[in-house]
Amino acid sequence: MRKSWILVVAAVCVAILSGCKAKESMYKAAYDQAKAKELTDNTVKAPEAEPQTQTPVQETVVAPEPQTQSAVEVPVVKVTKERVTTIDADDAGKLKMFNVVLGSFSISTNAKGLKESLVADGYNAFVVQNATGWYRVIVASFDDRESATAFRESIQQRYVGRFNDAWLLINQ
Numbered sequence: 355m356r357k358s359w360i361l362v363v364a365a366v367c368v369a370i371l372s373g374c375k376a377k378e379s380m381y382k383a384a385y386d387q388a389k390a391k392e393l394t395d396n397t398v399k400a401p402e403a404e405p406q407t408q409t410p411v412q413e414t415v416v417a418p419e420p421q422t423q424s425a426v427e428v429p430v431v432k433v434t435k436e437r438v439t440t441i442d443a444d445d446a447g448k449l450k451m452f453n454v455v456l457g458s459f460s461i462s463t464n465a466k467g468l469k470e471s472l473v474a475d476g477y478n479a480f481v482v483q484n485a486t487g488w489y490r491v492i493v494a495s496f497d498d499r500e501s502a503t504a505f506r507e508s509i510q511q512r513y514v515g516r517f518n519d520a521w522l523l524i525n526q
Contacts (some may be wrong), residue, residue, distance in 0.1 A: 431503060432521035438482035438490060445480035450495040452502035453482075453523040454509065457491040465489035490523060 396507045413457040413485050438453075440446050441462065455470070456479075468491045472479035479493045493509060496502040499522070 381447065413488045431506065432519075433524060434521065435524040435526055436484045438523065440482045441481050441483050441489070445482075448480050448495055449482065449492075449525060450497050451525055452499050453490075453508045453525060454490045454494045454496075454502055454520060455490045455523045456493050456509065456517050456520050459491070460487065461487045462489050465491050485500045492523070493520075 357464055360419070364523070375435065417424050434455075438449070457465065457468045459468075462483075469479045470479050472493055477493050479491060482490050482492060484490065494502070496505065502522050507521055509517055
């Protein structure tokens with residue numbers, strides 16, 4: 355008797371839970387309704403002529419505020435110092451002191467994918483690995499910080515929105 359009671363309760367629970375499941379057709383119907391409403395809301399309505407009433411205009415004279423010097427906004431550049439090594443022996447000569455990093459990955463396949471897309475764009479990109487196992491995709495390497503910073507800014511201007519988090523890595 356107890357087993358049959360448990361089976362009945364289990365069957366009722368399954369029936370209730372499966373009946374409450376959202377179906378794709380429900381989402382599609384709601385989406386279609388929202389799209390139809392959006393289309394009707396976006397139709398151009400002829401503006402109705404409103405009666406214009408003239409109100410007296412009162413002029414007030416405001417003294418100009420004294421100008422204050424604002425600080426020049428300097429972009430913040432993330433800089434990290436760490437010891438890295440190239441994962442490909444052919445890239446060992448490319449690694450210099452100041453490096454522009456466009457990506458940091460825990461999986462080498464992801465790093466190599468970004469490297470290949472940068473190489474296809476004409477850059478001499480390569481992948482390095484740090485002591486904690488992270489793979490860094492370096493798009494360019496320089497002997498001085500100014501050149502690396504300028505290159506980082508040019509990359510951000512070329513790829514607007516894609517590499518806004520590009521940073522400098524100082525190889526130790």
